[in-house]
Amino acid sequence: MAKQARAVATRQQIITGAARMFEQSGFEGASLGDIVDGAGTTKGALYFHFRSKDELAKVVIDEQHQTSISTVHEIAKTGAGALRQLVMLCHEMGRQIVHDPVVRAGLRLTLEFSGTVGPDQPYLDWIDSCRKLVDTGVEHGEISASVDSDTLARYIVGAFTGVQLVSQVLARREDLEQRIDEMWTYLLPSIATTRDAAELADIRASRWTPPESSTPTAESGS
Structure with missing residues (x-):
């Protein structure tokens, strides 16, 4: 349960970080590197939850x-x-x-x-x-x-x-x-x-x- 809760928290952390980057730079201007840095996570964690920047934007x-x-x-x-x-x-x-x-x-x-x-x-x-x-x-x-x-x-x-x-x-x-x-x-x-x-x-x-x-x-x- 603790592992599942951490996964949910990480997913939301990535969404919030991506949202901040999309708001500031738009879809084209926000790179996956920017999103990872803004979310305070890793690319591995991002790709575990989302397949692409397009999917993140849709979410x-x-x-x-x-x-x-x-x-x-x-x-x-x-x-x-x-x-x-x-x-x-x-x-x-x-x-x-x-x-x-x-x-x-x-x-x-x-x-x-x-x-x-x-x-x-x-x-x-x-x-x-x-x-x-x-x-x-x-x-x-x-x-x-x-x-x-x-x-x-x-x-x-x-x-x-x-x-x-x-x-x-x-x-x-x-x-x-x-x-x-x-x-x-x-x-x-x-x-x-x-x-x-x-x-x-x-x-x-x-x-x-x-x-x-x-x-x-x-x-x-x-």
């Missing part, structure tokens, strides 16, 4: 994707209204981008590979999750019935992606929470059925706090 993307899907499910358990869940989801994903190197690397790799034959499933799943929340919001009278759920879901994902990219370029994501809040400041009044300013502000302030045991160790977003 990083998959882990980031699973983190996002898990977040959707956990926020759903709060029982909050659809609009609040959408706001919570964007802010939690923003928090993960700032604090989790695997999430940052997974997003960068997905964007890099999207120019060729990159994975589109993470975006498709995120759009689908938003669409279901929009449908629920319309059904419960929170979101205007005139809204097209597919269009709004794609717009939310696209807007969030642009906001976090611009925040990275201009402020190293130090202002990301504020920029996400601004996004919802303009978006909520156009889709919510309520016109009460205080209620809209309360929805915009919605946040989800993950269990302490699942919260990644804070680190710089640089």
